[in-house]
Amino acid sequence: xxxxxxLPQEHVLMHxxxxxxxxSYIPKKVLAAIPIDVDQSCIWQKLESEFDPRLLPAxxxxxxxxxxxxxxxxxxxxxxxxxNSLSLRFSWKSFLGISHLLSNDVELKSLSLMRVLEDxxxxxxxxxxxxNYLYHSAPPPKQxxxxxxxxxxxxxxxxxxxxxxxxxxxRLVSNYISHAEDGExxxxxxxxxxARFQYIFNRSPQQSFWRKEESTxxxxxxxxxxxxxxxxxxxxNSFLSQPHGTPLDKELAAxxxxxxxxxxxxxxxxxxxxxxxxxxxxHYDWRFFKQLQYSEYEKRTxxxxxxxxxxxxARNSGLKTWLAHGTLLGWYWNGxxxxxxxxxxxxxxxxxxxxxxxxxxxxxxIDTSSLDLDQGIRSYFLDVSPSFFSRNMGNGANTIDAxxxxxKTGFYIDxxxxxxxxxxNSFEFDGTSGKGKELxxxxxxxxxxxxxxxxxxxxxxxDILKGLREHxxxxxxxxxxxxxxxxxxxxxxxxxxxxxxxxxALVPLGYHRILAREYxxxxxxKFHEWHSFKxxxxxxxxxxxxxxxxxxxxxxxxxxxxxxxxxxxxIEAHKLQNVANSQRQLxxxxxxxxxxxxxxLSTFRMDPWVIRRSHIIRDLISAQ
Numbered sequence: 001x002x003x004x005x006x007l008p009q010e011h012v013l014m015h016x017x018x019x020x021x022x023x024s025y026i027p028k029k030v031l032a033a034i035p036i037d038v039d040q041s042c043i044w045q046k047l048e049s050e051f052d053p054r055l056l057p058a059x060x061x062x063x064x065x066x067x068x069x070x071x072x073x074x075x076x077x078x079x080x081x082x083x084n085s086l087s088l089r090f091s092w093k094s095f096l097g098i099s100h101l102l103s104n105d106v107e108l109k110s111l112s113l114m115r116v117l118e119d120x121x122x123x124x125x126x127x128x129x130x131x132n133y134l135y136h137s138a139p140p141p142k143q144x145x146x147x148x149x150x151x152x153x154x155x156x157x158x159x160x161x162x163x164x165x166x167x168x169x170x171r172l173v174s175n176y177i178s179h180a181e182d183g184e185x186x187x188x189x190x191x192x193x194x195a196r197f198q199y200i201f202n203r204s205p206q207q208s209f210w211r212k213e214e215s216t217x218x219x220x221x222x223x224x225x226x227x228x229x230x231x232x233x234x235x236x237n238s239f240l241s242q243p244h245g246t247p248l249d250k251e252l253a254a255x256x257x258x259x260x261x262x263x264x265x266x267x268x269x270x271x272x273x274x275x276x277x278x279x280x281x282x283h284y285d286w287r288f289f290k291q292l293q294y295s296e297y298e299k300r301t302x303x304x305x306x307x308x309x310x311x312x313x314a315r316n317s318g319l320k321t322w323l324a325h326g327t328l329l330g331w332y333w334n335g336x337x338x339x340x341x342x343x344x345x346x347x348x349x350x351x352x353x354x355x356x357x358x359x360x361x362x363x364x365x366i367d368t369s370s371l372d373l374d375q376g377i378r379s380y381f382l383d384v385s386p387s388f389f390s391r392n393m394g395n396g397a398n399t400i401d402a403x404x405x406x407x408k409t410g411f412y413i414d415x416x417x418x419x420x421x422x423x424x425n426s427f428e429f430d431g432t433s434g435k436g437k438e439l440x441x442x443x444x445x446x447x448x449x450x451x452x453x454x455x456x457x458x459x460x461x462x463d464i465l466k467g468l469r470e471h472x473x474x475x476x477x478x479x480x481x482x483x484x485x486x487x488x489x490x491x492x493x494x495x496x497x498x499x500x501x502x503x504x505a506l507v508p509l510g511y512h513r514i515l516a517r518e519y520x521x522x523x524x525x526k527f528h529e530w531h532s533f534k535x536x537x538x539x540x541x542x543x544x545x546x547x548x549x550x551x552x553x554x555x556x557x558x559x560x561x562x563x564x565x566x567x568x569x570x571i572e573a574h575k576l577q578n579v580a581n582s583q584r585q586l587x588x589x590x591x592x593x594x595x596x597x598x599x600x601l602s603t604f605r606m607d608p609w610v611i612r613r614s615h616i617i618r619d620l621i622s623a624q
Contacts, residue, residue, distance in 0.1 A: 051097030283342035284410035335574030376607035
């Protein structure tokens with residue numbers, strides 16, 4: 001009886017929680033500068049002082065929607081529109097809420113650099129250095145791209161001369177309030193603004209002004225994605241000798257010329273948050289580093305959203321990208337990232353890397369593609385190394401060509417391009433070096449395991465390998481990254497569709513062979529990095545969990561079962577696909593089109609920021 005009495009009250013609580021969770025509250029100091037009366041509830045008074053990463057993107061979308069709608073009316077009435085007539089003002093300080101981070105960090109609040117260097121733990125030094133750089137020195141992104149779930153990505157240039165500041169925020173809020181419906185003065189909904197903007201954007205007669213991709217349906221008509229030799233070639237000397245008619249080509253040529261003098265030993269471009277006495281900072285970009293340790297759930301959620309954003313961005317942009325290294329191995333086992341992996345690895349064709357460098361370098365991608373935007377949004381910074389055009393290892397400091405970086409944590413996706421080079425000629429086939437053995441396994445098309453026959457007939461084996469290498473080089477069908485991982489066209493082509501972390505991805509045709517040579521025990525061993533694979537659950541779990549249950553059918557660990565609940569749909573989708581035994585497109589492994597839609601639009605993990613905010617709101621409601 002008591003339970004029935006409480007039920008309506010619980011429904012009211014959930015309704016209030018959801019309502020407040022969806023709202024992004026406008027700061028009191030901004031509203032104070034605008035002559036308007038606002039209902040200042042105690043919940044608003046608490047939440048308006050908390051940094052909300054959805055607020056600025058929501059105001060941007062509202063402002064851009066008004067401008068775009070105005071442009072549409074001009075064009076529809078016979079007027080003309082100047083290309084790129086829209087732009088945004090930006091500062092990392094406002095976008096990331098750096099003032100909130102510093103004001104809430106007691107240890108960093110009023111420190112001199114000398115005290116930081118002398119007294120603070122290494123991770124706080126790195127945190128301070130990154131925040132200080134973003135606050136004072138970091139250039140703004142060149143453009144901002146908004147990812148939507150059923151529309152082309154919208155790109156708007158960033159004003160490089162004027163920064164976003166409090167006055168600009170007041171302008172955005174004032175503009176919003178002047179067009180807001182009754183009662184919508186103290187908050188804004190990112191879901192509503194996203195839907196409104198998409199409606200305006202989709203009916204714009206000049207849509208191509210603000211989108212990079214020719215068509216978001218490029219891959220829809222394909223059963224598989226072909227790769228050709230031309231995809232892996234870029235002659236920068238030939239490119240520099242040609243006339244450059246577009247501003248993007250001129251800018252790319254200038255970047256190459258500016259960095260040519262460093263060839264082949266370029267200064268290291270990408271830097272990590274190195275902390276003395278720990279290697280945990282090695283997998284965070286130093287600029288966006290916040291802390292060393294995250295909970296297992298938070299880490300997996302960050303990677304889940306990071307992967308989904310990259311794959312959608314790449315697909316919308318027509319980039320040829322596929323899963324690689326440990327990420328490909330994680331896909332092989334269950335369609336998920338390996339839980340112990342500290343980053344994500346993807347490869348791209350050389351032509352796609354040139355596209356990234358020319359059209360998307362220094363782009364801030366704001367992911368509004370989830371249908372559940374009350375769960376929060378995340379943003380990612382795409383950064384391409386200025387030495388991308390050089391395809392040699394050099395001093396080994398720049399083996400990564402680009403990174404797609406989560407701006408909240410500093411976690412990233414490593415992006416490496418494959419290209420045709422003569423680097424394989426530098427290997428002498430002595431059978432001792434690790435990379436040499438990997439190259440031998442790649443050259444041997446009949447799996448004769450020549451890598452282990454040196455003791456029998458070294459000279460004969462060397463002659464066979466040299467002949468195979470010469471064949472690939474003459475046909476220009478051997479490719480490598482700047483870290484000298486080698487691949488043949490026949491094992492890469494064609495790329496096959498699959499599902500990874502719940503979104504459509506691509507893998508090489510010969511993924512099994514590629515993995516077998518890079519990870520000799522990776523396809524068979526169910527024990528790795530203090531984890532074991534439970535076939536019944538189709539999950540990797542820590543050794544300490546269900547030690548005596550190798551199969552997993554008697555594992556009742558709460559965290560493991562919760563993970564299975566979150567990821568079951570992805571794991572089941574992965575089971576339905578079998579690249580090795582099917583000659584048809586992997587999309588056909590899905591049960592139906594509705595399954596594809598659900599996977600593409602669902603976010604399987606809730607943003608940790610939203611979880612923390614919901615706890616604050618619940619406590620405030622309960623206290624009323």
